[in-house]
Amino acid sequence: MLEISNLMVFYENAVALNDFSMTVQSGGIVAVIGSNSAGKTTLMNTLSGLIIDTKLKEQRKGGERITIYGKIVFNGEDITDLYPSERVKRGMVLCRERHPIFPESDLLENLWIAGYLRKKPEIRKAIDYVFELFPTLVRLKSRKAGFLSGGEQQMLTIGMALVVKPTLLLLDEPLLGLSPMMQTTLVDAIKKISLETGLTIVISEQFARPILPMIDHGYIIENGMMTLDGTGLELMENPEVKGAYFGV
Amino acid sequence: MWEVALIYGFINSVILALTALGFSLTFGISGVSNFAYGAMYIFAGFASWLLLNKLALPFFLSAAIAVILTAGLGAAMYRFVLLRVRGLVISEVIATFGVGLIILELFRYLGFSGFEYTLPVFSDGSLLIGNTYVDYQRIWIVGVGIVLAIGLYLFTHYTKIGLAFRGIAQDEHTALSLGINSDRIAGLSVAFGSGLAAIAAILILPRGTIAVNDGYDVLINAMAVCIIGGLGSSVGVVLASFLIGYAQIMTDILSGPHWKMIISLVAILVILVVKPSGLLGKQKELEERI
16 A cells, blocks of 8 residues: 655755665554654654645745655656645545644644535545544534543544545554543554554554554664564564663 | 713714734634735735726626735635744734735835725615714624624634634644644735735725725734734624723714724723733633643
């Protein structure tokens, strides 16, 4: 479904991603695990194309020079230079880190805005599914999204992405800043989405412990480079992973 | 006197709201302060006049074409000028002000000045409200102004493009990651704002002649209303229009018409000192709280 070959991203002369390659098969959950500044967000922004928009805007104002090498192939099509909105049309949707929502709109309006590319009946159906997935959100329908808690905002962010009806869902640090209880709720929801919809999910995360048990394949990224890969079980058993992420 | 102040204050307020709606909409969505806004207003007036008098088109057809042409001019300005400097606030202001100057001064240079440059009123006659006569054109302005404000609310809350407008206004990157092309929507917002300036011009200009200098006054009034109301807040725009509208009429009655513009400028200064986010600059306040 998704093939990334020799991806390199430079901010001016600093390397953010270094010869990163990865394959994602249809229908599974894949994780990219790494510490802070490992290059996870750059990877997600490069996959979703947001980096193309940033690059364009930086170019226009003569700001930071962003250079991208390598190739991203999605469902057989080279999308390396494709604008983010075009990638979304092809089914690739990113939930950015720190639960981005539209703070001035109420929760329901956030979901309707997310349905920009969909028809009304599809949006209604998707919203029903989101409320079934996250029953907590039902009573918060009319609350301004800016006044929701971090966990509720993260649920909404995932809900908004689901309304777009993706075939590949990219989740950038979905557990960041959440309590352990909320992390469990979200991990359960992600598993449920994968089981019920067959959606392919790529998660970038620094909390390996709750993520590794549910993934089909994982990649460890450090300083922009892929250092290890394997199934969830293999990575959990790996002494280096144990040392670095489980404190064992 | 108080009856006149009440009625004409209301009409003046609706006129101000009408002239500011487009400016507020464009800023609220794309973050672009369209300083060519007054020029778009005058452009619509002259375009309609040319279509009416040189091509002998019916008035309402010439008005409709003028609105479309002005919206097109706004879209072209975004595509060829603003897109290059988007996100650079000072550059945006200078670029749009430059475009506005070119349009306005070109009309002056080409000799578009004099009493013959007028647009016809929608319907002749006047209505007696209490003891005050109000001409039908002003009634039209109030009616269309109210319909437009309600229509705009419904548009931005219940249509796909309107919701995309609201999305881009709040978080461009989030909107982008949901498939909303921010450049296209921002361009649409500038076109839409320019179109609203044109509708305001078609309604308001028949009250007098089309004068190049009015372009500058319209810009100042639109800015005053938006700054006082809170940039990007539609309800704030309406509230500020009524505050300035009545203040201007009272100043006119009590001190003379030459003090009217001063009121707008003083109001801008006061609000910038006392409450920089404007009366209902909600988004900014929300961001500050978070």
